[in-house]
Amino acid sequence: MNKKYELLVDDTITFLDWKLFRIKALISFGSVEAGELGGYVAKEGNLSHDGDAWVYGDARVYGNAEVSCDAEVYGDAEVYGNARVYGDARV
Numbered sequence: 001m002n003k004k005y006e007l008l009v010d011d012t013i014t015f016l017d018w019k020l021f022r023i024k025a026l027i028s029f030g031s032v033e034a035g036e037l038g039g040y041v042a043k044e045g046n047l048s049h050d051g052d053a054w055v056y057g058d059a060r061v062y063g064n065a066e067v068s069c070d071a072e073v074y075g076d077a078e079v080y081g082n083a084r085v086y087g088d089a090r091v
Helices: none
Strands: 007-014 018-025 037-041
Touching: 007 037
Parallel strands: none
Antiparallel strands: 007 018, 018 037
């Protein structure tokens, strides 16, 4: 599987005792350009490398939450716990 993004180990925040990493697109997909910075995730399992799913701005995804398919998380949204955002969902 080709990775569509990487976690930036030098661009992190601590949020509610979670260390969150800014994401950076490695390839262009959907409306995301290669090199574009996204929001924050705690681990790669929070955002699928398949489909056009993306976390934008200062949005945060952590815990066992997962964003997949063509779903998008925007602004200051938080997705956490065991939440699943998928399909064409927009949060």
